[in-house]
Every structure is written in C-alpha cells, then in structure tokens.
Amino acid sequence: MKTSLYLFAGLFLLFFATSCEDDDDITPSLxxxxxxxxxxxxxxxxxxxxxxxRIAMAEELVSSFTDFSQTTESLNNMFTNAEGTNPFTDAELNASTKSIRSKVAASSELFAANSVLSAEIKEDFDGWISAQVNEVFPAQSEVAEAGTPGQIADGSSVRYVNAWGLEYNQAFAKSLIGGLMYDQIANHYLSPLQLDSGxxxxDNTAGIVETDESYTAMEHRWDEAYGYLFGASEDETGPLTDLGSADNFLNKYLGRVNDDEDFSDTAANxxxxxxxxxxxxVAADYTERDAQASIIKDELSKVIRVRAAYYLMQGKAALEDSNMGGAFHDLSEGYGFVYSLRFIDGTAGEDIAESYLTTLRNADGNGFxxxxxxALETIASEIASSGGFSLEAAAN
Structure with missing residues (x-):
C-alpha cells in the first residue's frame, strides 16, 4: 500500500513539474x-x-499650403518626392528615397486587395493640392463669401477658404492623420499580415536578424508603427516628455486628447x-503582442473620434455665435478628422465617413x-456613441 502511495505521489510531482514547464513554454516571461x-x-x-x-516631409508640405509662391508642381513634388526634384529645404529629405504619397491609403489590411479605393483616396489628396493653388491662391486678396473663395478673419488670424468655406490645408493635414499615420500604424505595421508575413x-522566434541589421523583421515592423506616432519626439525612448509638440499630426492630437481629464490615461496606455x-x-509571445496591438489601435481610434466630435461641436458653437471665420477653421479640421474615420473601422468606416462628409459639404446649399x-451635433453624437464616450466628454 505504501509503495502505491509513494508511486502515486511521485507521478503527481512529475506531472506537476511537467505542467509548469509547459506553462512556461506557452506564456514566456516578459x-x-x-x-x-x-x-x-x-x-x-x-x-x-x-x-x-515622412513626418518631416509632411510638416513642410502642409506649411507650404499657405505659401502663395508655391505651384501645383512644387507641392506635388513634396507629396511624391520624385527623384531629382529636390522639393524640400532639408537636403536630407531630398536625398531620401521615402515619400508621403506612396504610403497614403497603403495598408495591408484595407488596401492590399483594393487598389481602386487606394487610388481614389490618393486622388483626394492630389485634388486638395491642386485646388489650393487653382482656387484659393488666385483669391488671396479677395474677401470670401458664399460661393466665392478667399480670405476670412478668425480673430487675429486670416484663414483662406474655398467657395464653400473649407480650408484645404486643414483638410489635407487632418486627413493625413488617418490616411498615413493611423492607417500605417493600425492597419499595416501592427497587423499580423505584416508582423507574421512569410x-x-x-525567424523572430529563432532570433534571425535582417541582413546587416541588429533587428528581426518583426521587431522592425513594430518599431515602424511606433515611429509614425513618436518619430519626431525629442527623446524617442521616452516620448511623452514632449507629447503634443513633437509634430502637428497624430502626436499633437494624442496630446490634446490626453490633456482632457476625461481621457488623461490615453497616452500612457x-x-x-x-x-x-x-x-x-522579443520573448516570442505572440498572443501578448496582439493583445497590446489591440490596445494601441483602440486608443488611437479614440483619438480620431474624440477630435472629430470636438471640432464639429466647436464649429457648431461658432456658427451659432456668427463667428464664421472661427467656425470654418474648426469645421475644416473636423472635416479632416471625419475623413480619417474611414481608416478606423475597416471597410465599414468608408461608408460611414462618406455619409458624414456629404452632410458637411452641404452641396445643395452653400457648404459651411x-x-x-x-446636423453637426447629430454627426458628433453618432461619432461619440461609436467610440463609447459621451459627447460632453469630447466637446469640452
């Protein structure tokens, strides 16, 4: 009887030890x-x-939208950085093989199998460039009114709008947040379609690095996602020290959202x-990797939703105060963030965003x-509801 008990105890301990070893294999220590x-x-x-x-290129391009000495060709050259054009003031950017346009609407998840939609979105950005030069530049000294592009006062600032009140520079910049930064982060580099490709x-599990590099292909893809958010940070290892001022794109608006006490844990998360x-x-724990990718996607999509709702409500308030210049500026920023919604809900986001944009263009009337x-509050309320936050939280 004792022998049986000893045998049973021994088998139990062996099973327990083996189970622990198996658990360690399944859940690596991080x-x-x-x-x-x-x-x-x-x-x-x-x-x-x-x-x-690319962030630096985008900064110079957007800034050049209000440089009336620019041409369609010079702005397009900044967008495409075609070889031999040298469109930037920074020689390092001119020497770069990178471009902005090639990465707009270019994610694996949304556009690898939909080149037609990718081309249409790129053409939207092309169109904002040409319209700025052909519609707004000639009207630089004109006072804008319904149906006529020109300048409009916004406090001590002067805004330049198209015939229906849109600032093309704001539409371009804020749409780039979704069409370049968010799309590349969430729908490309954090996607298993990229991380686990081939x-x-x-290779990552085995620690096989890229030729002449210190990183694995998977490590590099993750870092590239990080770079679209923190690539202009002064301290790239501790990027929250200058959050909101490092660039004028996704980093800036993550900072703005994080400054709101209703969303003050967003950046840290x-x-x-x-x-x-x-x-x-590094630990080859791919379940944990994907869990963290989901957190990043959810939090960044919240940033876009919050700012879309915020600017629509700011525009509404300004319209009700008959502050047309302030309203048009807010609505132009809101237009870009609404455009960016098409990148945050997969294929469903496309139809929702286009419906909202149609309302904002108000083509049957005089636009803004x-x-x-x-109508602005209705859209803002729907955006807030889809993001799981209150309109009051976003609008303050």
Whole structure:
C-alpha cells in the first residue's frame, strides 16, 4: 500500500513539474523596459528613420499650403518626392528615397486587395493640392463669401477658404492623420499580415536578424508603427516628455486628447502597450503582442473620434455665435478628422465617413456658410456613441 502511495505521489510531482514547464513554454516571461529601448549583443534593435522622414516631409508640405509662391508642381513634388526634384529645404529629405504619397491609403489590411479605393483616396489628396493653388491662391486678396473663395478673419488670424468655406490645408493635414499615420500604424505595421508575413514569425522566434541589421523583421515592423506616432519626439525612448509638440499630426492630437481629464490615461496606455508589445516580440509571445496591438489601435481610434466630435461641436458653437471665420477653421479640421474615420473601422468606416462628409459639404446649399448646426451635433453624437464616450466628454 505504501509503495502505491509513494508511486502515486511521485507521478503527481512529475506531472506537476511537467505542467509548469509547459506553462512556461506557452506564456514566456516578459522583460519590459521602462523606456522604449531594446538591444541585441550591445546594439540597439530599434529603427524607424523612414517614419521620421515622412513626418518631416509632411510638416513642410502642409506649411507650404499657405505659401502663395508655391505651384501645383512644387507641392506635388513634396507629396511624391520624385527623384531629382529636390522639393524640400532639408537636403536630407531630398536625398531620401521615402515619400508621403506612396504610403497614403497603403495598408495591408484595407488596401492590399483594393487598389481602386487606394487610388481614389490618393486622388483626394492630389485634388486638395491642386485646388489650393487653382482656387484659393488666385483669391488671396479677395474677401470670401458664399460661393466665392478667399480670405476670412478668425480673430487675429486670416484663414483662406474655398467657395464653400473649407480650408484645404486643414483638410489635407487632418486627413493625413488617418490616411498615413493611423492607417500605417493600425492597419499595416501592427497587423499580423505584416508582423507574421512569410517566415517572420519563425525567424523572430529563432532570433534571425535582417541582413546587416541588429533587428528581426518583426521587431522592425513594430518599431515602424511606433515611429509614425513618436518619430519626431525629442527623446524617442521616452516620448511623452514632449507629447503634443513633437509634430502637428497624430502626436499633437494624442496630446490634446490626453490633456482632457476625461481621457488623461490615453497616452500612457499607448506608450506602455508599445513597450510591452515589443517586449512580447522579443520573448516570442505572440498572443501578448496582439493583445497590446489591440490596445494601441483602440486608443488611437479614440483619438480620431474624440477630435472629430470636438471640432464639429466647436464649429457648431461658432456658427451659432456668427463667428464664421472661427467656425470654418474648426469645421475644416473636423472635416479632416471625419475623413480619417474611414481608416478606423475597416471597410465599414468608408461608408460611414462618406455619409458624414456629404452632410458637411452641404452641396445643395452653400457648404459651411449655411450648414445646419443641428446636423453637426447629430454627426458628433453618432461619432461619440461609436467610440463609447459621451459627447460632453469630447466637446469640452
């Protein structure tokens, strides 16, 4: 009897030990650094220079929208950075092989199988460039009115709008937040379609690095996502120190949303998820990697929704105060954020965004000049509801 008990106890301990070993294989231990710093054999494995370059290119392009000496060709050259054009004031950007346009509406998840839609979206951006030069530039000294482009006062600032009140520079910049930054982060580099493409998962597990590099292909893809948000940060390993001022795109508006006490944990959640997800890749824990990617996507989609609702409500308030210049500026920013909604809900986002944009264009009337303020609140309320937050929280 004793022999049977000893045998049973021994088998139990063996089973328990084996189970623990199996659990360790299934759930690797993560070594999450306190900053976004990862290395292999003493060399940093973090690289996202291409993303930093595109952010810098976009900054100069958007700034040039209100430089009336520019031409359609010069602005298009900044957008495409075609070889030999040297469109930028920064020689390093001119020498770069990167471009903005090639990465607009170019994610694996949304556009790999829909080149027609990708081309249509790129053409929207092309159209805003040509319209700025052909419609707004000639009317620089004209006072805008319904049906006529020109300048309109907004406090101490002067805004330049098209015939129905839209600032093309604001539409372009805010749409780029969704069409470039968010789309590349959420729908491309954080997608398993990129992270696990080809042999990337097995290579990463085995620690096989890219030729002449210190990082694996999977590590690099994750870092490239990080770069579209924090690639212009002064301290790229601790990017929250200058959050909101590092660039005028997704980083800026993450900062704005994070400054709202209703959403004050947003930036910390994203930054921590980037670090933890990257550590999970190092540990070959792909379940944890995907969990952190989901956090990043959810939080960044919230940023776009919050700012869309915010600007629509700001525009509504300004219209009701007969402050047309302020209203048009807010609505132009809101227009771009609404355009960006098409990138955050998969294929469903396209139809929703286009429906809202049709309302904002108010083609049967005079655009922003006589749009119904109640329609703006309706759209803002629907956006807030879809994001799981209150309109009051977004609008303050």
């Amino acid at each position: 070594d999450v650094p306190t900053t976004y710093a990862f290395s292999r054999d003493g060399a940093s494995t973090v690289s996202f220079s291409g993303q930093s370059e 042999t990337r998962r097995t 994203i930054e921590a998820a980037f670090r933890r997800g990257r550590a999970a890749i 000049w006589d749009i119904d303020p109640a």
